Amino acid sequence: xxxxxxxxxxxxxxxxxxxxxxxxxxxxxxxxxxxxxxxxxxxxxxxxxxxxxxxxxxxxxxxxxxxxxxxxxxxxxxxxxxxxxxxxxxxxxxxxxxxxxxxxxxxxxxxxxxxxxxxxxxxxxxxxxxxxxxxxxxxxxxxxxxxxxxxxxxxxxxxxxxxxxxxxxxxxxxxxxxxxxxxxxxxxxxxxxxxxxxxxxxxxxxxxxxxxxxxxxxxxxxxxxxxxxxxxxxxxxxxxxxxxxxxxxxxxxxxxxxxxxxxxxxxxxxxxxxxxxxxxxxxxxxxxxxxxxxxxxxxxx
Amino acid sequence: xxxxxxxxxxxxxxxxxxxxxxxxxxxxxxxxxxxxxxxxxxxxxxxxxxxxxxxxxxxxxxxxxxxxxxxxxxxxxxxxxxxxxxxxxxxxxxxxxxxxxxxxxxxxxxxxxxxxxxxxxxxxxxxxxxxxxxxxxxxxxxxxxxxxxxxxxxxxxxxxxxxxxxxxxxxxxxxxxxxxxxxxxxxxxxxxxxxxxxxxxxxxxxxxxxxxxxx
Numbered sequence: 194x195x196x197x198x199x200x201x202x203x204x205x206x207x208x209x210x211x212x213x214x215x216x217x218x219x220x221x222x223x224x225x226x227x228x229x230x231x232x233x234x235x236x237x238x239x240x241x242x243x244x245x246x247x248x249x250x251x252x253x254x255x256x257x258x259x260x261x262x263x264x265x266x267x268x269x270x271x272x273x274x275x276x277x278x279x280x281x282x283x284x285x286x287x288x289x290x291x292x293x294x295x296x297x298x299x300x301x302x303x304x305x306x307x308x309x310x311x312x313x314x315x316x317x318x319x320x321x322x323x324x325x326x327x328x329x330x331x332x333x334x335x336x337x338x339x340x341x342x343x344x345x346x347x348x349x350x351x352x353x354x355x356x357x358x359x360x361x362x363x364x365x366x367x368x369x370x371x372x373x374x375x376x377x378x379x380x381x382x383x384x385x386x387x388x389x390x391x392x393x394x395x396x397x398x399x400x401x402x403x404x405x406x407x408x409x410x411x412x413x414x415x416x417x418x419x420x421x422x423x424x425x426x427x428x429x430x431x432x433x434x435x436x437x438x439x440x441x442x443x444x445x446x447x448x449x450x451x452x453x454x455x456x457x458x459x460x461x462x463x464x465x466x467x468x469x470x471x472x473x474x475x476x477x478x479x480x481x482x483x484x485x486x487x488x489x490x491x492x493x494x
Numbered sequence: 495x496x497x498x499x500x501x502x503x504x505x506x507x508x509x510x511x512x513x514x515x516x517x518x519x520x521x522x523x524x525x526x527x528x529x530x531x532x533x534x535x536x537x538x539x540x541x542x543x544x545x546x547x548x549x550x551x552x553x554x555x556x557x558x559x560x561x562x563x564x565x566x567x568x569x570x571x572x573x574x575x576x577x578x579x580x581x582x583x584x585x586x587x588x589x590x591x592x593x594x595x596x597x598x599x600x601x602x603x604x605x606x607x608x609x610x611x612x613x614x615x616x617x618x619x620x621x622x623x624x625x626x627x628x629x630x631x632x633x634x635x636x637x638x639x640x641x642x643x644x645x646x647x648x649x650x651x652x653x654x655x656x657x658x659x660x661x662x663x664x665x666x667x668x669x670x671x672x673x674x675x676x677x678x679x680x681x682x683x684x685x686x687x688x689x690x691x692x693x694x695x696x697x698x699x700x701x702x703x704x705x706x707x708x709x
Contacts (some may be wrong), residue, residue, distance in 0.1 A: 199537045214538045214540040215540075217541050221540075231572065232571070233569060235572050247656035274547075301688065305687055306648075306663070306684075306687055307649065308656070309662075309663065309687065310684075313681070313684065314682065316677075317676050317679075317680040319676075320677045322678050346662055362551055394554065398555070398557070399556070404558055412558060419566060428570060432559070432563055432566065432567055434562070435559075436559050436562075439555065439556055440555050443554035444551075447550075447553075
């Protein structure tokens, strides 16, 4: 392994690296060992504390909580993508009357902490007579916040496209709506796909905030099981179980984002050559300039 | 306006705790994130692996879950007692450090190849070339993303309200006991956050302008 940051190690450096590597491993093992040791002494691994996870009823409840977590994620994900599209269109509008208010709204929702936004729906609006279920409040908060973030992502995607795309679209007589729908957005979404999926991971992570407004998702259940006295309040075992589920879900989604990024990067390389004259026959395929002159890119279409 | 002025004591305490968490967690995360970021580009393989695993796991963990572990799990371990505020600062630092590390790593990538090559050519070790040549330049390049990380940290401090810290997110609970309209209270809290974020964004632009590298 060599890098621009350091030379390929010689014999002495290699010995030193082995020593430093060993020390690193020992320190990490010591920290982890200490945590496990503390778990063990305080009886976190005792059969009593884990026995609650031996019941089928508990696991069907966990499945239900997982379903509620995913329900909040799915609805909030779809709605925030839709809202993001709408806000992005507003921000890219040619009319300042539309552009400026939309910009202010986007900035506003990005600046308010998500938890405060959810609380506004759950605790705030009922005082003027509009009751929200915890589910609706979580979804509404997630949608407004992430919609604003998606709007920025889409806008950045559209603005990162080569100018020639817009000009060519206008030259062949497309209207603004058509230009956006047929030329700019498909390319912008494609280019931004890894970031969009990465933001969806954030949506999934933030569904955990529902815990604070009593939405009965995974963490809520973890707290509930963790306070069952007849099982010795197994808060750490239940946090380990629910935490593993959460982390596994997020890692899977993040893996998808990474995969998309790697695949897109493969197709995006020739983009630097966008200034090169493209053959008209190829440009008329209309998908994107990104995978032209790259046979590997064809696989993504 | 009355809601704010009549309950100024609670608002001040709440936002003071928020700012304490923000400053402490921000500083710890900056230091820890720099260390982890350096680990991720280090020549020693176990260090690289450690940095990668830490960043990937923690970034994909909901912050609420980390709070959950510290607020509910830590007191059960029979370790020295810590206040909820301290535990919240630890949770926020561990979480934010991964974002600092990632921002730093992307910043290191923006430092031109010639800089590191020159550093190596004059015989600097990895540690020297990082601290003397690469990191000072990387930090300038990552002022905007780093400030975004801190803005996110400021907003994330509200989550501590769900875990027994009397911060800005908990103002609503206190004032609902005093019988204040919760909607108005929450709108005030939101407004103050918007102002604080605007302040940080302004600082971001000012620093970016001041430290911009002529390249």
